[in-house]
Amino acid sequence: MNGPDEPEPEPTKSRTERSHGEALRRARPHESLGGLRALEGIRGRLFGRAAAPIRVGRYVLGERLGAGGLGVVHAAHDPQLDREVAIKLLRPGLRGDRSREESRLLREGQAIARLSHPNVVEVFDVGTYELPRSAEATGLPRRGVFVVMARLEGQTLEAWLERRPRSWPEVLEVMRAAGQGLVAAHAAGLVHRDFKPANIFVEHDGWVRVLDFGLARPEGPSRTTALIPVAGASVELAESITRTGAVLGTPAYMAPEQHRGCMADARSDQYSFCATLYRGLYGVLPFEGSDLDALDQAKQARALVRPERELRVPRWLRAVMLRGLSPSPRERWPSMRALLRALSAERGARRGRTAVAVGGGVLGLGLVGATFVSTPRTRCEGTASWTAEARAAVEQALSGHEVGSGTVLRVTERLDAYANAWVRERHALCEVTISAPDDPILDRRMSCLRQRQAHFDALVELLRDADAEVATRAPAAVAQLPVLEVCADVELLRVEQGPPVDPAAAHGVEVLRARISEVSARVTAGKIDHALALAEQLPGEAEALGVPSVLAEAQWWEGHVRRIAGDLEGAMPRLEAASMTGATHGHDKVAALAAVELTIVLNRLARYDEALEWARHAEAAALRFGEGRYPEARAYVSKGHVLRSLGQAEEAYALYERAMVVQQRADPGSHELPTILNNLGTAALTMGRYSEAHQHYENSHARLVALLGHEHPQTTGALMNLAITTAGLGRHAAAHQQFLSARESFVRLFGPEDPRVAQVDTNFADLLLDMGQLDQGRDRFAAARDLFARTLGPSHPNTATARAGWGRAQLRLGNLQPARGAIEQALADLREALGPEQETVAVTLGHLGQVDLAQGDRVAARQRLGEAADLLERLGADKGRRLEPRFHLARLRWEEGEYAVARAQAQQIYDALATEPSQGPARAEIVAWLHDHPLP
């Protein structure tokens, strides 16, 4: 310090005081264009000096808007188009070939100018410029490249984040919009290379735009001349200084490959995106280091900086983000698009739009992964009952059971999402209500939301006290939370709730419907007994209320719950009453759905004529309710089930097709359609029409993917069905892939300890045996058997089927003793559980016959194989299954020396199977046998 006499600093603080002096000196504002214009203004006014505007190209510079590591940004006027723009003056790099750098910037700028996307700032023009000497005091770079952009009003994400604390849904929303901009740029082959909060702009109206695409130097910071931003400022520093530098700014957002001077690609942007997201969510940079090396090491080790405060960021969001922060680009998301999908909050809303019936009820299927509004914004926000305390209690309750690792998280996240979506709907509705307080329709909508809240609260209550059963069903239960969008659909609401209710009774109606919601919640949680206990009281209460439409609903629910509980006889009178009340009082939806339930019940009771009678009632009521609506499709489906029981597969198939047409008209986006397609597939499969079945399953699966996403139990179930037909069609490699995906998906959804995983494994193992991968097949059967035993019990038919499969694998491996033990056990369990006249029993019996044959017990083999073949014939089993024991009987003949007959029979079986792919022994096995057994 020179010049003025320094005031005496207090000795103990001298270091700080001095440092403050330095900091203060540094903070002295630079000469600026704004100042220069002020000076020119004053000179003009005081002395008549005309101020010369400073131009860059044709653009007249205005005030400075900001500066970045790349250059400065000024407001500017474009006299040619007479519009206000922003102009960025880029400082050419100090190293490297200046003109090459300039032409690169020009190229990049032109590429961005061609890109048009709402989340990318518009670039109007790029060019090179050189300022006159007189402009020196402006502090502008004398020459370089300029980029003319749309003038935006708002702030950078950096400023936006600092303005006030932001909840994670707010941050996510902004980041998703910015991500869309990146996706568009990537699609155009552009890479940003310097994505960070300072390059994201939040306009006043909340619109988000990404700035400065491709303007950063492609090499990133290098070892020799590193770009070391210190607390936000970047200065060119030599290597020796980088090692003692202060906190790193921009490099913190860079992908590690950019540290090493590698070319950045879209995956590097993805990394920066996730680093930015981390900063937004947690308020700190994900990685820190005192220099580039330390920073790089932190990134490689994924040594995340812990947020100062414990912030509520859902774990799924954290997981998605952390994958993007993988040090190796290969381990990140395959693309920005994939990352955005994973972050997609809209996913939930889209799913929610599907009004779905499950088990004949009026429950909805699933909202997933929407956002959680945490802070009340207006007096309109209600407080959801989903508090942190409730969440913790649910977590604790579920963790106490064997539900698989991912389940607890999945359930709580879906509850988060639902609660949030509910608050959002409620908020939206409340705002409308303020403008039109007396609209009765709004009352209905609010009441609809309150019912859903009742369902939600009831489910949360159940989950807090979850026993093993509830814990197991928890994922399905949260997936069946009733859809919220219905509450916004005025038309739908009118018909859904039947005729209008006397205002005097409105409160009572709402209370009762809330109790119905509770019943519904208990059903989805598998608490059928509890549901029934409550449902039984409903009709009496509804009668006391004296509102027939609600009485019909109450009766329907009691009947429905009894049906699910297995009390078919008890269900019937209630459903009949519901049908009657509904039909009499114009609540046709209940009338139709009651008739549908009755059709299903009577079908179960094998009272087919009556079932068909109710199917007709169902159709009539459904058509009264509205042609081309969901109950009509339900009516056809239930009738189709009856016809299938009657062995009229063709007719059943035709009805499913009609249902499909109706449903397609009613709501092509709904979840009911893929269910019908699945029925069509299964009907086709029973008729042995594999390729047709395959098509339906494929269609069903594709729709479910669009509707629910890949990661959904139903989608995955459909994929498994698809895999079975794919395997049946002999497309082993494709089937292999599908089984693997289905399995992974189930594991992710329900954890590795879910019986659905074992279900896939059983089918998968079959394929592996067909492919000749015997050891792998056997091990998969073993895993399935053990898992089924743990989850469903040691003698459950599924356990037995897997056990039998393991036996078959052992048989083919030549381990006959274990094979016999397993298959005998399985056969006994299956007979015990299902009775003797069952296809599975017959098939397993045939397998035991094969063991007999292998062990040389021809008498037993002939007896068992023959019995199996007869039984399968009698049961009308699929051709492949019927012929399997016959093939082994042909082998028996060979053993007995009847070579010609044996070969002829085997050849015949092979030919029969050649026309239509089918379950049962792979034709390859027969071909191999024929090959190995030439006529002597």
Place this chain on the structure above:
Amino acid sequence: MLERPTAMDGDFELLTAWQAGDDEAGDALVRRHFWGVYRFFRNKVDEAAEDLAQRTFLACVEARDRVRAELSFRAYLFGIARNQLSLYFRGHQRSAQLFRPAETSVADIRGQPDRPLADRQEQQALLLALRRIPIDFQIALELYYWEELSVSEVAAVLDVPTGTVKSRLGRARRQLREQLEAMALPNATLESTLSDLEQWARSLRELGRPRENSSS
């Protein structure tokens, strides 16, 4: 083009010539001292800085009788600037009695600036903190560190004894530090502003002059 004046010789002569009607002299004087005056106002009145700078120069040329020979021209000039600032704030305050430059801060009067004051975060932080200490403290620090006025010159501007300025500078820095700490800065920035700054500034000096506007 527009060098910050280092030699004060000739300032009063230019002023006298300007007062006699020589616009060339006036223009030279304005150009010579403009940036200091502009800086003086920029972090106190934001957009009104241009107007107040102009008023300061005009007051300078009009108030010939108040020129005191024992003062440096710059102390005289900033004294006028401070008066203009007081007039401005009094005019913009609901109650004139409330304006006490030794107690009231710019932030008390104006609140947050409309737009960022600086591109670099720690510079922004300091500028904001300066606005939050009493105006006379802010003036003392700025004139002392930015304009490199001596303690006695600062004393003349603030119209207080030299000893008072010395103690004020110490108090002003302490208050500045408190303000910086009180501001909810991201931790990294606070750290670098408060303590790492010394080391940082030193390394920059060793390397030579930092490039301007080189913030991220």
